Amino acid sequence: MNFACIIYEKESSIATIKLNRPQVLNAMNKQLWLDFQEALGDARTDPGIKVVIITGEGRAFSTGADLKESKTRTIEAYRDYLAELQEASRKIIRFEKPTIAAINGYALGSGYELALACDIRIAAEEAQIGSPEAKVTSSVTGGAMRLVQDLIGPAKARELLFTAEYIDGKEAERIGLVNKAVPLERLMEEARAMAVKIAENSAFSLKMIKRGLLMARGEVSLEALMDYEVEACLACVSTKERQESLKSFEQRKKKDEA
Numbered sequence: 001m002n003f004a005c006i007i008y009e010k011e012s013s014i015a016t017i018k019l020n021r022p023q024v025l026n027a028m029n030k031q032l033w034l035d036f037q038e039a040l041g042d043a044r045t046d047p048g049i050k051v052v053i054i055t056g057e058g059r060a061f062s063t064g065a066d067l068k069e070s071k072t073r074t075i076e077a078y079r080d081y082l083a084e085l086q087e088a089s090r091k092i093i094r095f096e097k098p099t100i101a102a103i104n105g106y107a108l109g110s111g112y113e114l115a116l117a118c119d120i121r122i123a124a125e126e127a128q129i130g131s132p133e134a135k136v137t138s139s140v141t142g143g144a145m146r147l148v149q150d151l152i153g154p155a156k157a158r159e160l161l162f163t164a165e166y167i168d169g170k171e172a173e174r175i176g177l178v179n180k181a182v183p184l185e186r187l188m189e190e191a192r193a194m195a196v197k198i199a200e201n202s203a204f205s206l207k208m209i210k211r212g213l214l215m216a217r218g219e220v221s222l223e224a225l226m227d228y229e230v231e232a233c234l235a236c237v238s239t240k241e242r243q244e245s246l247k248s249f250e251q252r253k254k255k256d257e258a
Helices: 030-045 067-071 075-094 110-117 144-152 154-163 169-175 184-199 203-215 222-237 241-257
Strands: 006-011 014-019 051-056 060-062 099-103 106-108 120-124 128-130 180-182
Touching (some): 006 030, 014 030, 014 184, 030 075, 051 060, 051 110, 051 184, 060 099, 067 241, 075 110, 099 110, 099 184, 110 128, 120 169, 120 184, 144 154, 169 180
Parallel strands (some): 014 051, 051 099, 060 106, 106 128, 120 180
Antiparallel strands (some): 006 014
């Protein structure tokens, strides 16, 4: 299978989806989400695949939504994009087989949310992880309003989301945001070793356990939360403040990358 924005590989019982727009630090456009969902669908229906690893090409897992694309969207087009993003996130969260995010570098915004949607996260120690949405007058999506609280508790979740600060892989491990932080050169080795351990177990047991874990979550339905996330994000990007925030964010990003 050939894709424009991802690399998809299968070996033994493990599938790997690698986000592949390294020239823009794997920023997410609609095509990437479409490619991602197609690969995920193939992994789901392939009886030989028991675990999926998700990672990024180059020095980023993903820096989130492609801001160049988002600046020219109408609200209607933005709603369509968010619907596609939310559907992809739902598919990961509900995916019947275990998923592992191998966070190789920047995991920001929707890239961070993609990692949150996975069952297990292994990060490079130097990875930079966080939600910059409050800096660019946007709001989090992908179920993150629940997922991040499930992992690190309400108080720490509020701190990270309100300050929009990034943390490295070591700190993410310390607070429980990721399962493990390892040197970058060992990242894929560790992710694959975890996948092999999981793949040794019953596919049906894994499916039933994962389904039960999802059923056990929270009082508010995930559907209701994710519908709210769309409205919250649209409300933010409709403000006059949005374009000014994007300009400031891009200037800071250029300085950081220089």
